[in-house]
Amino acid sequence: MDDKFINGDQRALKAFLRVIDIDDDGENEIIYIHPQISEKQGTMEMEKIICINKNKEELWSYRFADIVFSEREDLHPIYSAKLIDTVTFNGSKILFCYSNNGPSFSSAVYGLELKTGKRIPKTLWCSRHIMGAILKDINKDNISDLVMDGLDNGFEDGIILGVELNKMDGYRLTTNEYKIKNKKQIEPIFYIRIPKNDYDIMMNFRTPGLLQNTFLFRENDKKLISTFFASKYSQPSAENPIVSYAIEVDSNFVVDDVVINNSLRVLRDTLVAHGKLNPPYTDTKEYKKIIKNSILYWKNGKWVSRKEFE
Numbered sequence: 001m002d003d004k005f006i007n008g009d010q011r012a013l014k015a016f017l018r019v020i021d022i023d024d025d026g027e028n029e030i031i032y033i034h035p036q037i038s039e040k041q042g043t044m045e046m047e048k049i050i051c052i053n054k055n056k057e058e059l060w061s062y063r064f065a066d067i068v069f070s071e072r073e074d075l076h077p078i079y080s081a082k083l084i085d086t087v088t089f090n091g092s093k094i095l096f097c098y099s100n101n102g103p104s105f106s107s108a109v110y111g112l113e114l115k116t117g118k119r120i121p122k123t124l125w126c127s128r129h130i131m132g133a134i135l136k137d138i139n140k141d142n143i144s145d146l147v148m149d150g151l152d153n154g155f156e157d158g159i160i161l162g163v164e165l166n167k168m169d170g171y172r173l174t175t176n177e178y179k180i181k182n183k184k185q186i187e188p189i190f191y192i193r194i195p196k197n198d199y200d201i202m203m204n205f206r207t208p209g210l211l212q213n214t215f216l217f218r219e220n221d222k223k224l225i226s227t228f229f230a231s232k233y234s235q236p237s238a239e240n241p242i243v244s245y246a247i248e249v250d251s252n253f254v255v256d257d258v259v260i261n262n263s264l265r266v267l268r269d270t271l272v273a274h275g276k277l278n279p280p281y282t283d284t285k286e287y288k289k290i291i292k293n294s295i296l297y298w299k300n301g302k303w304v305s306r307k308e309f310e
Contacts, residue, residue: 011132015083016032016083017083018031018086018095019031029052033049033050034047046077046078046080049081064079064110065077068181069181071177078103079099079100080102084133085134085135089120092114094111094112094114095112095113097110098110098133105127108124109124121169122169124146124170124186128153130148130149130150131149132212133148134148134215138224139189145162145164145189146164147224148162150210151207152172152174152178152193155175156196157194158193158207158226159172159192159194162189164189169184173188173191190298192249193295193297194247197291202271202277210226210227211229211244214227223256224248230264230268243261243267245261246258254306257288258291258292269281293305
């Protein structure tokens with residue numbers, strides 16, 4: 001496992017490694033992501049989820065290798081893999097995971113039986129990569145739900161979505177060109193689209209930037225937090241700090257705050273001062289209102305503005 005992908009963050013670490021008793025025998029096993037390895041130049045392998053015991057003996061392994069189809073193209077493997085969490089689902093302990101297609105746009109959430117590594121039937125398909133996911137009861141029925149953030153090639157937006165685990169079999173709504181064929185459209189608990197901001201548009205980015213493995217549920221105020229960035233650099237460094245802002249979704253599934261990072265304030269305010277972007281300045285109620293009012297919500301079968309949603 002490459003440390004540069006972990007960067008000391010516990011949320012990121014849990015996406016690659018879990019220590020858990022898979023069979024309730026009082027002894028922990030280790031489930032981890034075996035990274036892609038090129039055995040010779042120009043080749044790639046799919047990442048594999050592996051479970052080992054305390055003696056480092058492999059108990060099971062799984063590679064996500066589905067082939068699906070869209071109007072745009074046939075979607076073949078290679079897929080990465082990330083761990084989400086474990087939950088009792090339909091009477092069995094299930095490890096939910098997600099995989100992003102390396103060569104193309106598809107991604108999927110799926111479940112593996114914790115004890116055997118056998119895949120369960122339900123799969124959620126998405127038309128660009130998933131950046132983070134958690135299991136949390138967000139609709140207050142005492143059953144965990146799948147909540148995620150990511151990007152969408154059809155809408156060219158960032159997305160935040162919640163769906164009941166029993167209803168995650170199908171595809172996440174997108175444009176016709178990017179729909180996954182022969183799958184049904186899921187019914188989400190909520191679905192939010194985050195469009196590009198004025199900096200993204202000026203830089204001609206296809207979608208907003210979205211940091212991987214940072215999506216979280218904040219317990220003290222029950223908010224979902226998704227961290228976007230307005231920079232061509234997705235890995236921070238002294239020379240290229242992450243220029244970020246957080247989208248906060250409240251328990252009514254409405255974006256109620258936009259938290260501006262200081263690096264974004266400095267960058268965008270400089271561009272405003274030089275006439276390259278229009279006012280208002282960045283860390284102001286007026287600019288946050290512009291962002292919040294641009295966000296779209298799925299309601300009664302159509303996309304609506306914040307005013308229509310509320």
